[in-house]
Amino acid sequence: MIRFDNVHKAFGDNEVLRGFTLDVNEGETMVIIGFSGTGKSVAIKHIVGLLEPDEGSVHVDGVEVGSLTRRELYALRTKIGYVFQFAALFDSLTIGENVAMGLRKQGLLDENAIHERVREALELVDLDLSVETKLPAELSGGMRKRVGIARAIALRPKYLLYDEPTTGLDPVTSAIIDDLMLRMQRQLGVTGIVITHDMRSAYTVGTRIAMLYEGTVRQVGTVDEIKQTTDPIVRQFIEGRAEPGPVDAPLAQAPATRAG
Ligand SMILES: Nc1ncnc2c1ncn2[C@@H]1O[C@H](COP(=O)(O)OP(=O)(O)OP(=O)(O)O)[C@@H](O)[C@H]1O
Ligand SMILES: [Mg+2]
Structure with a gap:
């Protein structure tokens, strides 16, 4: 469904992706983890054609993203919801207008x-409908994040x-977002990619996890x-250690699952 095949991407002499290969299957949620600055955001930007690989390819539904005309790329983007790392709302538009933007463009x-769709989306992310007429500046960071998901x-x-849908959110709001991502997958059959540093969230929503x-x-x-x-590097990451863990170190206790 989504296939990265040997993707290389550099910015100047900063070689970020160096043969990134990953398949995301229909209906699954693939979690991508990794240290800050390793290229997680860069990788998913290739899916919507915001970046093009220097080498290798990215396919969505069997079509190579880099080979699409502008019009075809636009059509592809209507199938893909992208929740940006930094909510990226338009400050001068109300929340309702922000959420409606893609629908109006369509x-x-x-x-x-x-x-009707705007209200449904706001309800799905557990936002009070009274936010519809507010401006982004009037909302907390967590609420803005939810607006990004609603959009x-x-x-x-x-x-x-x-x-990073749950970064910077309190644990309860994070759990609400995790539930929402699970519902999207299970009830609506959405295929998802979630970039996160939050291992609790990764374990909750992930079908598979890639580092x-x-x-x-x-x-x-x-x-x-x-x-x-x-793997000592993967273990270091999931356990949040300062140094790579030795292979024979005792396994981390799985984080407690969230109540409720
Ligand atoms: N448009 C760009 N131009 C130049 N360099 C870029 C650009 N986008 C990303 N980079 C560089 O690519 C590298 C990977 O960035 P990226 O944002 O993908 O990291 P990340 O894994 O998402 O990190 P984080 O967990 O902090 O969000 C960084 O060194 C970044 O500076
Ligand atoms: Mg990032």
Whole structure:
């Protein structure tokens, strides 16, 4: 469904992706973990054509993203909801207008139907409908983050890309976002990619987890496979240690699952 094949991407002499290969299957949620600055955001920007590989390819639904015309790329983007790492709302537009933006651009629904979709999306992310007429500056960071998600799901996309959806949120709000991502996958069959540093979230929402390290996938596996990894780098990351863990070190205790 989404396939990265030997993707290389450099900015000047900063070689960020160096043979990144990953398949995301239909209906699964792939979690991408990795240290800050390793290229997680760079990787998913290739899916929507915001970046093009220097070498290698990215396919979505069997079509190579880099080969699309502008119009075809635009059509592809309507299938993909992208929740940006930094909420990226338009400050001068109300929350309702921000959420409706993609729908208006699409031009398929009348104003009543758009309004209905906006309210539905806000409800899905647990925001009070009174936020609709507010400006982004009037909302907390966590609320803005949820608006970013509402904007992505309002289009009812086939794919959802979440770039650090729970970073900076309190644990309860994080749990609400995790539930929402699970519902998107289980009830709506959305194929997702979630970039996160939050291992609790990764274990909750992930079908599989891939660790990006030094430009390639260090390990990809199910949640259980990652929890039981003997790879010192992966273990260092998931346990949050300052140094890579020795292979024979005792396994980390799995984080407690969230109540409720
Ligand atoms: N448009 C760009 N131009 C130049 N360099 C870039 C650009 N985008 C990203 N980079 C560089 O690519 C590297 C990877 O950045 P990226 O944002 O993908 O990291 P990340 O893994 O998402 O990190 P974080 O966890 O902190 O969000 C960084 O060194 C960054 O400076
Ligand atoms: Mg990032």
